[in-house]
Amino acid sequence: MRNAIVLSSFIMFLLAASCQKENFSNDPALKLSFSTDTLMFDTVFTTVGSATRYFKVYNRNKSDLIITSVSLAGGNSSPYRINIDGEPSHQAKDVVLRARDSLFVFVEVTVDPTDQNSPMLIPDSVVFETNGNFQDVKLMSWGQDVHMLRGQILYSNTVFTADKPYLIIDSLWVLPGVELSIDPGAHIHLHNNTLVHVAGSLKVNGLPDDPVIFEGDRLEMFYRDKAGQWGGIWLRAGSRDNHINWAEIKNGILGVVVDTFSVVGMPTLKIENTKIINMSYTALYARGAIVEAGNCLFANVAYYPVALTLGGRYRFYHCTIANYWGQYINRKGPALFLNNYYEYQLEPPDGPWYLETRDLEEAYFANCIIYGTRSNELEVDNIYNGQPVDAQMNYKFDNTILRVDTGFDLNDETRFVNLLTENPKFIDPKKNDFQLDTLSPAKDFGLYNIAISFPVDLNNVSRLDDDGPDLGAYERVE
DSSP: HHHHHHHHHHHHHHHHHSOOOOOOOOOOTTTEESSSEEOOOOOBTTTOOOOOOOEEEEEEEESSSEEOOOOTTTTGGOOOOSSSSEEESSEEEEEETTTTTTEEEEEEEEOOOOOOSEEEEEEEEEEEEETTEEEEEEEEEEEEEEEEEEEEHHHHHHHEEEESSSEEEEEEEEEOOOOOEEOOOOEEEEOTEEEESSEEEEEEEEBTTBBBEESSSSOOOGGTTSOSSEEEEEETTOOEEEEEEEEEESSSEEEEOSOOBTTBBBOOOEEEOOOOESSSSSSEEEESEHHHHHHEEEEEESSEEEEEEEEEEEEEEEEEEEEOOOSOOOOOOSSSSEEEEEEEEESTTTSOOOEEEEEEEEEEEESSSESSSSOOOEEEOEETTEEEEHHHBOOESSSSSEOOOSSOOOOOOEEEEEOOSSOOOOOEEEGGGEEEOOTTTTTOSSSSHHHHHBBOOSSBBBBSSSOOOOOOOOOOOO
């Protein structure tokens, strides 16, 4: 009997509670508050949705409110979408917002192609109707039309112009015998893990005031300096006569990979006046290739800024090769890695291992800086099972700053000529500023006969107007 009385009382309590009036107010004096009056988006590529942004809506009143409608002023034709209860749409109705509570409004935008080359402003607003009041939060973004390439294969000679950016998704293949030429000022955006495969030839024709830029396709501020956003540029075996001039290659996994191939007297890659920075693996990775590099910056990567492997022929003039990597994983490996062999296994996982040696015919560095946060920024890898491999290991550093530890033997004058090991005193290397401080020992230390072939630095400043050329890719101007 007692249990029946308790159950009856509980049911009557629930019925009474359900009959209570909600504390909703229709007083027009009660208004909403917002975390911002304008929600700003970074530049959005056409057909590609933006990252989702949000703002908060507050009911700072003592009474509950019903927001009659939340809608985009642009209606169904708006490029924006709002999300309040989990479904993206252009409007929502009768949204309950309790007293002293808040809710999130998520917004995203997709821009239709416009056939316009310059960015265009895309305004709209989220309009709230509450108790007869109309309030809004403005939406602002810039839409940029692009040349969209998804898994594209180039069968004939092609020119990328600078009329509007290129967005490459999945991959881009340049077939053997085909040349891809890129005009000054062109901007190449690459999606996550996207690789540019060049089996033919690549000609990057930037200018000092109009460099060609390769970077990821996430334009929000958070991604401006995040490595690993795209794959890299891979000059495949058989690729030839590649030339990169006045380019900036940044925020990827691999900067430029130069695969095995050689033609007597012809470099696989000639790279000049170029920055390759902020990579999650390496900036320049060569495999038995022929590379000439002048007035370049290879810096701030997770592994090797420059790795010259499987032998080959390499010449570097007025280059800064440096590593002050400080992102989300610890850096591994030296600034410069030299190697003349590799191991392979024909029948993994249990088959025997074989050794293949390749002559490092030449690795010459003149008027360069090779430095970083490790005590030793040079690794010469020509020892296998405790013995030097049967292949040439020819390298030479001439009028160069090279960071090595105190146990490194620098007495061989066929390899080390007029060498400095002092700190070059970069202005702010962790922020990719590798210009020289006024007290840098690199000032005026370079060979003039090298500098005349590279008369301007990466800032397009003359090296030939003072007491001597400075080492590295930047000339100090007082």
